[in-house]
Amino acid sequence: MAIRRILIANRGEIALRVIRTCKALSIETVLAASEADLDSLPARLADRTLCIGPARPADSYLRADTIVQAALGVKADAIHPGYGFLSERPVLAKLCEQESVIFIGPTAAQIEAVGDKLRARAEAESSGVPTVPGGAVETARDAMVLAREIGAPLLIKAVGGGGGRGMKRVDRLKDLPSALELAGAEAGAAFGDARVYIERFVGRGRHVEVQILGDGNGRVVHLGERDCSVQRRYQKLIEETPASGLSAEFRARVHAAALQFAERLSYRSAGTVEFLIDLERDAFYFLEMNARIQVEHPVTEAVTGIDLVAEQIAIADGRGLRLKQEDVRQTGCAIECRINAEDPARDFQPSPGTVRAAVWPSGEGVRVDTHVVSGSRIPPYYDSLLAKIIVHAADRPAALERMRQALAATRVEGVATNLAFHADVLTDPELNAGGVDTSYLPRFLERRRAVGEVRAHG
């Protein structure tokens, strides 16, 4: 079956990103948009736009039945879910399977297998991939036995959580029983699943993830890793590839672990296996797998020259993996900065509104993925991502310099953004030295605050 028409069940920059590849492949696009996005750039560039409901995601982008009905109504061959929204909810993939609409992503069963974090942990263990010491806990007594083995500090994680949501840190073992009770109640309320598990808290860790592509029949290739350690409250801000300062041997082991995990699942489509690198122990552990295209995928595209969305579509179309591992070569270094409509001066509060003027950088080795133009409205109902600026250069210092220049050439007026904050981070010696851990950004903010206070007091 040849995919000729794709319904895009998403918005913002990723909707536009998918449209771009579809146009290059002469595939027609139908955008499923909420009322708030009917004037958006993706709505203007799609071949057709359908209004699927009111602005609130629960009434539009999260309605799997409406989205599949829309795809059937316009005779779309396939649905691209983008990231977020329904991309990792088994309900959409399942409904597509029932209605014979191609879901551009993994199978519903695979989404379920990695969505349940405890099951994903068990899958990792079965495939011989190291996990953070820890495990499931049924009773407070079990938990205490396991916790003594692991040692404090600990993290309590919700089985239904992920991406930094549903986690609680416990510094003293005697606090564990009460913290468990609270975490279970919170997880039940937030995810409809009260199950939790415990893991060692890794004090100094780097977040390194491996991009993979699988054909659904057990063949998987990796496209190298991305370092996403520059985060604030588990929200990634800057991503780069390759991860700096890792030995070739260590990187190869991380790549192999990702392949092992995905092969065991016979994973289909693009996915990312996340690892935590424990700097104190020189070890790495499986964190979770993201069964979707990720926000930061362009850095991988920059260094490999591979269009990940095109590969997703080819796999969904039954054309299998068009790449062999030896076809994948990484050249140079790529960095991405996420430009958000949020105000660093107000604790990164979202800043929706109308963008009066937007000027994005361009030039050699610069790519901007954005749906924002002068006059764009940034509705308050969705995430605050305005644009991703991606640079590519021969090596890391050159990429950092290119990013500094790209940021300097960027102008966004009308809404508060984190542009100046990015520019600050990119001149920081610690970031320039490379290999920062996930506690870097909070420390940077703390330092900046202290300097600000000194200045304020003259």
Place this chain on the structure above:
Amino acid sequence: MTLTAKDVAEIMRLLEQSSFDNLSLEIDGVKLNLQRGSAAPVRQPAAPASSLETQPVEPAPPRVKPPSEPGLAEVASPLLGIFYRAPKPGEPPFVEVGSRIEEDTVIGIIEVMKLMNSVRAGVKGEVVEILAENAALVEYDQILMRLRPGA
């Protein structure tokens, strides 16, 4: 300010004389969408030519056709789905042009993945125009019918 029928006629005349095909106007919450000619869909600049065997996406139905007379009330679709004018195939439609209906009269059904949702008029009056086609996909907030409000 509000738009009178005379204003609308004047705007239509201006559009007719202009070099534009479409006009969208919003004044104090009143939205007016005018389109020159028949059902020429609002299309973006041509997409790169696709392969010959690819059928073009069916043109999107224009979101709003101008009303045949001023002062009509609109019944908009509460959902995206397939619109049916009759309870079952072969049965008479719920309403026809000229039907006098109450606020809670069912005017059609919208199917979303085999789930049938009744659509009620919400306005009392007489059906003047039926815009949505039977068994066709309708979008959220698409105008299904227009009524002349009143007893």
